[in-house]
Amino acid sequence: MQQLIRGRVLDFHADPQDTADNHRLWENGAILVDDGRIVAVGDHADLSREGLEEIDHRPHLILAGFIDPHIHFPQLQVIASWGAQLLDWLNTYTFPAEAEFADPAHATHMAGLFLDQLTAHGTTTAVAFCSSHKASADALFTAAHARDMAMVAGKVLMDRNAPAAVLDTPQQGYDDSDALIDAWHGKGRQRYAITPRFAITSTPEQMEAAGALARAHPGCHIQTHLSENVDEIEYTLSLYPKARDYLNIYESYGLLSDRLLLGHSIHLEPREIARMAETGSRAVFCPTSNLFLGSGLFDHDGLRSAGIVSGIATDVGGGTSWSMLQTLAEGYKILQMRGQKLHPLSAFHWATRGNALTLGMEADIGTLAPGSAADLVVLDARATPAMALRMERAETVSQELFILQIMGDDRAVAQTYVAGRPQKRKIAV
Numbered sequence: 027m028q029q030l031i032r033g034r035v036l037d038f039h040a041d042p043q044d045t046a047d048n049h050r051l052w053e054n055g056a057i058l059v060d061d062g063r064i065v066a067v068g069d070h071a072d073l074s075r076e077g078l079e080e081i082d083h084r085p086h087l088i089l090a091g092f093i094d095p096h097i098h099f100p101q102l103q104v105i106a107s108w109g110a111q112l113l114d115w116l117n118t119y120t121f122p123a124e125a126e127f128a129d130p131a132h133a134t135h136m137a138g139l140f141l142d143q144l145t146a147h148g149t150t151t152a153v154a155f156c157s158s159h160k161a162s163a164d165a166l167f168t169a170a171h172a173r174d175m176a177m178v179a180g181k182v183l184m185d186r187n188a189p190a191a192v193l194d195t196p197q198q199g200y201d202d203s204d205a206l207i208d209a210w211h212g213k214g215r216q217r218y219a220i221t222p223r224f225a226i227t228s229t230p231e232q233m234e235a236a237g238a239l240a241r242a243h244p245g246c247h248i249q250t251h252l253s254e255n256v257d258e259i260e261y262t263l264s265l266y267p268k269a270r271d272y273l274n275i276y277e278s279y280g281l282l283s284d285r286l287l288l289g290h291s292i293h294l295e296p297r298e299i300a301r302m303a304e305t306g307s308r309a310v311f312c313p314t315s316n317l318f319l320g321s322g323l324f325d326h327d328g329l330r331s332a333g334i335v336s337g338i339a340t341d342v343g344g345g346t347s348w349s350m351l352q353t354l355a356e357g358y359k360i361l362q363m364r365g366q367k368l369h370p371l372s373a374f375h376w377a378t379r380g381n382a383l384t385l386g387m388e389a390d391i392g393t394l395a396p397g398s399a400a401d402l403v404v405l406d407a408r409a410t411p412a413m414a415l416r417m418e419r420a421e422t423v424s425q426e427l428f429i430l431q432i433m434g435d436d437r438a439v440a441q442t443y444v445a446g447r448p449q450k451r452k453i454a455v
Contacts, residue, residue: 091150
């Protein structure tokens with residue numbers, strides 16, 4: 027059944043860093059939805075008709091739903107674990123929590139809560155690391171498929187330098203991943219990401235297996251971590267002494283392509299930057315995690331000028347917020363420290379169409395173009411008394427977006443739609 031979702035509608039069709047003609051705003055707009063897809067977007071007067079169901083969100087802004095291209099499903103109870111740097115944090119908090127996901131019942135329970143948190147914060151698609159257990163990926167895909175929610179995810183491959191409870195073997199990792207791809211990749215809106223956690227936790231034999239999976243399944247994404255922390259880089263190179271640099275490890279196993287998502291990508295050598303640009307490999311900026319773990323400051327403008335496409339992500343649970351609004355706020359501050367600017371139009375483009383481009387999924391998500399999935403976020407820039415007070419002085423949509431970016435969180439998300447169905451509700455705990 028068709029329905030009309032009404033409000034102030036904002037849609038990006040180009041990158042604000044490339045052109046001034048980058049978005050359209052309908053002050054009295056509407057989105058016509060049918061069977062989970064966008065049929066049309068425009069002025070309410072042009073789309074309304076007698077008998078058509080309407081949902082009125084005025085005066086709120088309606089945009090394409092947020093996309094989070096780097097998040098850890100098993101870490102939803104690890105977020106806000108008191109500080110340490112990356113390697114200590116993994117061993118102290120992350121690996122013990124991930125061991126629990128060997129239990130299918132635990133993984134299933136957590137999958138529902140994970141998706142509830144995403145949609146409560148306006149996120150409609152995520153790229154997720156599961157645990158090393160096949161059950162964790164099955165649970166997440168099952169929950170996302172039941173909601174018709176686009177998910178890109180994969181079972182982590184890791185066969186060393188972690189507790190036995192979270193390790194697999196090269197053969198088990200290959201077999202589990204291959205079975206998950208057969209079961210889930212392309213089923214409804216589900217997509218698989220081949221997921222070697224990072225070079226520290228994979229032997230050369232397992233990296234060979236990851237490369238074999240990538241060759242056997244070229245339509246899958248690949249996700250891992252790169253150059254997050256200086257101690258991590260030093261340890262990684264000690265494990266792969268023949269590698270020219272960190273990226274060369276992934277390169278030598280045939281993993282570089284425009285399907286590869288490289289979380290963090292902070293401390294890069296010139297050769298690594300050149301090879302990422304040549305192969306189309308993507309960098310993913312994780313600002314709250316980078317600050318929380320003291321990892322470093324992402325060089326967005328430098329990578330962009332080199333021709334590298336970057337996404338921006340929460341990285342929960344090293345990241346400190348599920349909110350893409352808060353992620354954009356901390357990204358703004360990091361880039362300020364770099365002497366770089368993040369305009370609010372660029373920020374909201376990045377969290378929607380920009381992240382869709384990073385994933386190569388812009389035909390389905392990230393915009394309000396007819397034919398796209400009706401994945402939407404409704405934003406209330408007056409959600410708190412402080413925001414309402416500040417909005418009294420806002421005169422442009424850019425100023426409104428910046429208030430949302432700097433002051434907003436899940437309270438500013440009035441509603442989230444996944445495939446045209448509202449998701450926002452009180453989260454049970």
